[in-house]
Ligand SMILES: O=C(O)CCC(=O)C(=O)O
């Protein structure tokens with residue numbers, strides 16, 4: 651499955667949160683927030699960075715396991731993101747302090763989230779999404795104008811990460827259809843002599859249906875100044 655050519659969207663299915671950390675974070679979230687109730691969403695707020703905090707991840711105020719996750723994401727993204735995008739997500743310690751929000755969404759099989767652009771007045775540019783527990787297909791549609799029909803489906807495997815910045819953050823909606831399973835293209839790589847290539851599309855690709863399990867996503871966003879007030883979490887404004 652190819653990554654949609656949406657400027658500012660970073661997604662590479664091969665870039666994954668390490669297995670142990672993913673299991674730890676999933677377990678902590680389930681035990682801490684979703685154990686005895688029917689909640690399906692938790693919002694956590696990090697402080698704007700304290701200048702004495704040397705952590706490049708700027709996750710102060712978030713629980714330690716999210717701090718660890720941010721720390722690992724910093725390293726995971728460093729070699730694969732354009733440097734300016736990496737800096738947007740993990741600013742240097744002398745950059746102006748900003749407050750992060752982490753939102754944890756729990757999806758039982760069959761559940762999804764309506765297409766939306768993350769609130770423009772509440773969140774800044776540079777959004778990180780982490781998928782744990784299960785994969786799912788995320789749909790991206792051009793938000794307004796441009797014909798409105800351009801749409802891309804991306805399968806986000808368990809432990810994968812994605813970044814929305816610039817046009818992908820402001821000009822496209824993202825959403826997850828409520829389904830029990832996702833049809834996912836298989837991609838077969840064939841090495842033929844000196845040229846390694848993807849085998850002819852028609853013969854190389856088949857598709858398979860992947861059942862959804864319980865999925866937990868963690869989304870890190872920058873709160874805009876004055877936007878600390880709790881309210882709706884997403885949607886166009
Ligand atoms: O579950 C996801 O990966 C997406 C969550 C999301 O888009 C949101 O909370 O704004």
Ligand SMILES: [Fe+2]
Pocket residue numbers: 766767768824884
């Ligand atoms: Fe969102």
